[in-house]
Amino acid sequence: MTPRIANTPATLIIVIAVQSLCAAFYLADLLFDGVMEGWAQVIQGDFFFEAAATLALIAAVVVETRFLMDLLRRKAYLERQVSIAAGAFHDIILDHFSLWGLTPAEQDVAQFTIKGMSITEIAALRGSAEGTVKSHLNAIYRKADVSGRGGLLSLLIEDLMGRPLLAQAPAEQT
Amino acid sequence: MRHHRIWDPFLRVFHWALVAGFVCTALLTAPEGRLHQDLGYVVAALIALRLAWGVFGPRSAKFSVFVPDFAAVMAHLSDIATRRKRVYLGHSPLGALMILNLLASIALIALSGFLMTTSAYAGAKWVESLHETLVVWATGSIAVHVGAVLWESLRTGVNLSRAMITGVKDIPRDANIVP
Numbered sequence: 589m590t591p592r593i594a595n596t597p598a599t600l601i602i603v604i605a606v607q608s609l610c611a612a613f614y615l616a617d618l619l620f621d622g623v624m625e626g627w628a629q630v631i632q633g634d635f636f637f638e639a640a641a642t643l644a645l646i647a648a649v650v651v652e653t654r655f656l657m658d659l660l661r662r663k664a665y666l667e668r669q670v671s672i673a674a675g676a677f678h679d680i681i682l683d684h685f686s687l688w689g690l691t692p693a694e695q696d697v698a699q700f701t702i703k704g705m706s707i708t709e710i711a712a713l714r715g716s717a718e719g720t721v722k723s724h725l726n727a728i729y730r731k732a733d734v735s736g737r738g739g740l741l742s743l744l745i746e747d748l749m750g751r752p753l754l755a756q757a758p759a760e761q762t
Numbered sequence: 763m764r765h766h767r768i769w770d771p772f773l774r775v776f777h778w779a780l781v782a783g784f785v786c787t788a789l790l791t792a793p794e795g796r797l798h799q800d801l802g803y804v805v806a807a808l809i810a811l812r813l814a815w816g817v818f819g820p821r822s823a824k825f826s827v828f829v830p831d832f833a834a835v836m837a838h839l840s841d842i843a844t845r846r847k848r849v850y851l852g853h854s855p856l857g858a859l860m861i862l863n864l865l866a867s868i869a870l871i872a873l874s875g876f877l878m879t880t881s882a883y884a885g886a887k888w889v890e891s892l893h894e895t896l897v898v899w900a901t902g903s904i905a906v907h908v909g910a911v912l913w914e915s916l917r918t919g920v921n922l923s924r925a926m927i928t929g930v931k932d933i934p935r936d937a938n939i940v941p
Contacts, residue, residue: 597836597839598832598836601839612902616898616902656839656843657839657842657843658843659843660836660839660840660842660843660844661840661843661844663840664840664843664844664846
């Protein structure tokens, strides 16, 4: 997600807050004038321009608030989609691991490999020798019947694209 | 219904004493009178006690617990936008912002009112207009606060105003509690 999109609600909130303050100020000013000087004195000439401007400001605040709510809804929806996709991908990975009959240690190494870590990094994370990690990887590739990391990834992604994402989502949208 | 004891007795007494203090001082007493000044000191003392309670008091009253960060405010707004029913055991993020606003503006009202009684600022026009503007601001804020409490009560199904009297929040089964 780019920072521009992430910060849009914040900018909008600030704009709404400032415009609400302005609208409240003009409204209060108008009411005070009416009460202090008598409405007959106030309701003429410039009054209609001021009233129209204030109403326009209030309308803008209402529209912006609706827009903000839409934006937040869309953001929440996208976040849900991403977590569904992540969950689906995780499910696919685990399905394949059990299908291939990977040992727990091999599953660990396979997860790290899919996340893009090098053999050196995996060895450091697991506290084992690089040779051990290499032999785990060879076993993984043999069991999955692929030639290397690229083959492993494309196997999983192919399966992910073949599955309907949304059908798997729990129907809990209330 | 699950019952959660949230608000301690001091907090509740403070809340309703502040309501009474503000209404009496701002609306029912003559601004030039002795009573107006005395009530102003009472309100200032209430605010001072609340600030101390916010540092040394129980968890639900502590500023360090309920002052929200930006992410919490956004989460609360998102809940409203997506009609998600999540309830806060203590102050909600938007509610907390209103509390800070009211504490600050009422404290400033008391301060500017006190300044008008000192010889140095007795005739200063700007102190007087600051005092009056803040009273209008606080009154508007209180109206928004009451409206928001009623609206949040309807939205979440938790009777928030009763909780401020009894100290207990009754949370419906279908509402999730924000951790």
